[in-house]
Amino acid sequence: MRKVDVFRALHRSRLPGDPLVLPGPWDALSARVYEEAGFPALATPSAGIAAALGHEDGSTPADEMFAAVARICGAVDIPVSADVEGGYGLTPKELVERLLEAGAVGCNLEDSRQGVLKDPREHAELLAEVRYAAGDQLFVNARVDTFSYGDGDPERAIERAALYVAAGADCVYPIGAPVGMLPLLRSGIQGPVNMFGLLDGEGPSPTELGELGATRVTFGPGLQRRMARQLRESADSLQR
Numbered sequence: 001m002r003k004v005d006v007f008r009a010l011h012r013s014r015l016p017g018d019p020l021v022l023p024g025p026w027d028a029l030s031a032r033v034y035e036e037a038g039f040p041a042l043a044t045p046s047a048g049i050a051a052a053l054g055h056e057d058g059s060t061p062a063d064e065m066f067a068a069v070a071r072i073c074g075a076v077d078i079p080v081s082a083d084v085e086g087g088y089g090l091t092p093k094e095l096v097e098r099l100l101e102a103g104a105v106g107c108n109l110e111d112s113r114q115g116v117l118k119d120p121r122e123h124a125e126l127l128a129e130v131r132y133a134a135g136d137q138l139f140v141n142a143r144v145d146t147f148s149y150g151d152g153d154p155e156r157a158i159e160r161a162a163l164y165v166a167a168g169a170d171c172v173y174p175i176g177a178p179v180g181m182l183p184l185l186r187s188g189i190q191g192p193v194n195m196f197g198l199l200d201g202e203g204p205s206p207t208e209l210g211e212l213g214a215t216r217v218t219f220g221p222g223l224q225r226r227m228a229r230q231l232r233e234s235a236d237s238l239q240r
Contacts, residue, residue, distance in 0.1 A: 004105040007041050007079035007139050011171065011192045011215055019210035019217050021197075024083075026052040026224045027068070028075035035076040042076065043108070043141075044069055046083040048221035051228075057221075058114075062088035066098050073103030081106030081139060086113055092129035099138060106139030108173065111160065112149050120160045124167040131168030141194055142169035147176035154181050158188035165190050171215065179204055179212065186213025194218060199226055 001009075010020050024045035025031035034042055047057040049068045055061075069082045082104040087095050099107055109130070111123040127142055134140070142164035146157040154177070161172040173194035174185055186193055192215035197206055199222050206217040 002105075003079040004137055004139060007081065007105045008170065010041055010079075011139075014192075014210070014215050017207045017211045019195075019206055019214045021206045022081070022216060022218045024048055024219050024221065024223055025072050025080075026221070028071045030224070030227075031072045031075045031080070035078050039078070041079040041081070041105075042072070043081045043106075043218050044072060044083050045219070045221045045224065046085050046108075048224035049083075051221060051224060058085065062090065062098070066102050069099075069104055070102040079105040081108065081141065083108040086110050087126070092126065093133045096130060096133040096138060100134075104138070106141060106170075108141045108143055110143045110145060111164075112145040115149055117145055117149050120163050123160075124163040127164055127169050128167040139170045140168065141171045141173050142167075143173040143175055145175060147174060147178070152178075154184050154188075157185060161185075161189045173218075179209070182209070182212040182214065192216060196220060198222065 014020060022041055022043040023034040023039055025034055025042050026048035031042060049065060050057050050060045053060060053064055053068060073080045082099060084107050087109060111118050111120065127140060130140060144157050144160050146152065146160060150156060157174050164172060171192040171194050172189050175196050177185060182195065193213060194216050195209045195214035197209060197217040197219050199219065209217050
C-alpha cells in the first residue's frame with residue numbers, strides 16, 4: 001500500500017475519543033523520535049521549521065522549506081504531511097511536484113495571505129487545481145482562518161469548509177476555533193476535521209477533542225517550542 005493510502009486510511013472510521021494524533025517534526029531527529037515513539041504519521045509545522053532554520057514564521061524561502069521537508073520525509077518510514085503555508089506563489093502543478101519530490105503524502109494550505117482572509121472562492125479554486133494536479137497522490141488539508149483573521153463566526157467557517165470540501169479537500173482545519181464550537185463545526189462540516197491541540201494541560205487533551213468531534217489533532221510549533229524551553233533550562237543549569 002502506498003504511504004498516501006495509509007495516511008488516508010488513518011483518517012477513516014475514527015472512534016469518538018480516538019483522533020489521529022500527528023506530532024509536528026521540525027527536523028530529521030525529531031521525526032525519528034516521534035516514529036520511534038509509535039506515531040503512525042507526522043505533520044510538519046511551517047512555524048517550527050522556520051524557527052529551526054533561523055527564519056520568522058511565514059518568511060521561509062520555498063527552497064529551504066521543501067529541503068527541510070525532504071530531510072524529514074527521508075528520515076522516517078511513516079507518512080509525512082507538510083505545511084506549505086499559502087503555497088509560496090507556485091502554480092498548483094509546481095506545488096504538487098515539489099511536495100511529491102520531497103516525499104510528502106499530504107499538505108496543509110492556508111486560506112489567508114499575510115494575515116488577511118482570502119476570498120473563499122479564490123481559495124477553493126486553488127484547492128481544486130491542486131487536487132486536479134495531484135490526483136489521489138496527496139491528502140489535502142484545507143486550513144480555515146476565520147477564527148484567526150476573520151470575525152470568528154462559525155457559520156462563515158462552515159461555509160468556507162463546504163467550498164473547500166467540494167473543491168476536493170480531504171480534511172478541514174478551522175485553526176483557532178474555540179473548543180466549545182467544535183460540536184457545531186463537526187455537525188456542519190462534511191469529512192474529517194483537524195483541530196489544534198495544546199500541550200501541558202493548557203487545553204483539552206487529544207482524547208477530549210476527539211470526543212467533541214475532532215478527527216485528527218495537530219500541534220503546530222508547540223512541541224518544538226516546548227523543546228526549546230527545555231533546552232534553555234538545560235543551558236541555564238550549566239552556568240550554576
